[in-house]
Amino acid sequence: MNEQNYENIEKLLKKAAAPVNPELQRDLWPHMLRRLEERQAGVPWFDWALLGLLILWLVISPRAIPVLLYHL
Numbered sequence: 001m002n003e004q005n006y007e008n009i010e011k012l013l014k015k016a017a018a019p020v021n022p023e024l025q026r027d028l029w030p031h032m033l034r035r036l037e038e039r040q041a042g043v044p045w046f047d048w049a050l051l052g053l054l055i056l057w058l059v060i061s062p063r064a065i066p067v068l069l070y071h072l
Helices: 003-016 029-038 047-058 063-070
Strands: none
Touching: 029 063
16 A cells, blocks of 8 residues: 555544543443442342242252352
8 A cells, every 4th residue: 555545544544533532521420329329139020939939949959069069
């Protein structure tokens, strides 16, 4: 490639990658704290159902404990 091609590529790259404005319009941290406070940390019902099935499986078949531990 010659010097003209490098200059064309450089111009195209500068045109495509416009300068980024590093200044934020507002502080995002208070908004993030509000979103974290609004969230509920509830456990879905199917997680409880799976836990119940697991306990039932281990009570009915104690030989399954090593199988479960192997897969963990």
